[in-house]
Amino acid sequence: MANSSIPGAGPRPVNVRYAETWLQMHGLGDGSPTPLLTARLAVRQRVRLLGSVLQAVLILGAALALAFGGSGSHRPTPVLALSALVVALVLARTLLDAWIRRVDRQAGAALARRAAHPVQLGWRALLGRPYAVLVASTFAGAFALGASALAVGEGTARYAAVVVLVAVVGVGIGEALQLRELLARPVVAEDEVSLMADVIMRIEDARDGTMPTVLWSLPMVLLFGSAPGWWNAASIGFVVLGMVAYITVQFRAPGAAAVAREVVGAR
Template sequence: GRPAPMLALSGSIAALLLTQTLLDAWVRRVDRRAGATLPRRAAHPVRLGWAALLGRPYAVVAGATFACAFALGVSALAVTEGTARYAAVVLLVAVTGVALVAVLQLRETLARPVVAEDEISLTADVVMRIEDARESYAPPVLWALPVVLLSGFAPGWWSAAAVGFLVLGVLALVAVHARTPSYAATARRAVGLR
C-alpha cells in the first residue's frame, strides 16, 4: 500500500541530503587546495554571516514561506481523509525535505572558504555567495507544492488558502527584491568598499 511510496520518498530525500553533504565537503576541499596555490589572499578577507548574505527581509520571507507551506500541509492533514490525507503527508515530507536542503545549501555557502587574490575577486566571490544564499530556499517550489499535491482533493477553503499563499508569496518576494540593494552593492558593503 501507501507506506511503501512514503518510505521511498523519505529515503530519496535522505539520499539527496547525504549526497549534498558529501558533495559540499568535496567542494570545500577543492577550494582550500585552490586557495593555497594563490600567491596571496585578499587584503581584507571577510567572514560573512547569514544576515549579511541572505539579508533579514529575505530571511523573513523564507521563514514565512516555509511556515505557511507547512501549515497548509498540517491543516489539510487535520481536516481531510483518504487520498487527500495521503497527499497532505506527502506535502509535509516534501516541505521538510526542501527546508533541509535549503539549510544545507546556506550552511555550505557560509562555510565555503574564500578563494580571492584581490578585492575585485573577493567582491565577485561575495556576490556569488549572496546569489546562492538568496536563491537557496526556492520559494516557487514551496508555492507550487500545496497546489500541485492537493488540488482537487482538499476543501474549497483550503484551495483558496493555497492560492492566497502563492499570490501573497509572489507579492512579498517582489517587494523584497524592489527594496533590497543589488547583489553587487551588498557585496561591496560587506567587503568594506561601499
C-alpha cells in the same frame, strides 16, 4: 584581477564569456576574467542547473507518491519511498556543495597571495533580513497548509498532506545544510576585487539556494486530490502572495553587489 591559474583547468570559451558578463553585470570591470574566477563561476553555473533538476525530481516524487498511494488504502510504502528520495536528494545537494568547495579549495591553493582581511559573512549579510523573512514565512505557510489539511482533512487529502509535509521538511533540511556550508566556507581572494567577487558569489549562492519555487509547488500536489475548497483557495492564495512578496523583495532589497561593497568597505 590578477592573472592566476589552476593547474589543468582550461575552461571552455563559453565559460569565459559567462565570467566576462558576470563581471560587467556586477560592476567589477571590463577586463578579462582570471582562470580562477572563470572556474569558480563555471562550477556554480553547473551546480545551479543540477540543483534545479533535484528540485524537479522532488516535486515529481511527491506527485508520484500521491498518485500511487492517494487512492484505496493509502498504503505507507509511497511515503516511505518519498522519505528515502528526500534523504537521497539532500545527500546529492551536499555532494554538489562539496564540488563547489573542492573547486574553491583548488583556486585558493593556486593564489600567489591571500586577502589580508578575509570576510566572514553572517546570515544577515548572506541572505539579508528581507530574504530571511521571505524564506521563513514561506516555510511557515507551506507547513501550515500541509498541517491544516492533515488536521481537518480525511482520506486522500490527509494522505496528500503527509506527502507535502515530508517534502517540505526535506527542503528545509537541505537549505539549512547549504546555508551552514556557505557560512563556514573560507574566503578565496587575493585583492579587493577578487574579495568582492567572492562575497558576491556566496550571496548569490544563498539567495539562489533559498528560492521558494519548490515550496510554492508542493501544496499544488493537494489540488489533484480531494482537498476541500477552502484549502484549494488558501493554497492558490499562498502562491500568489508568495510571488508578490518575492517580486517586492527582489526590487526593494539591495543587490548582491551592493551588499558585498558594504561588507568589504566596512573592513
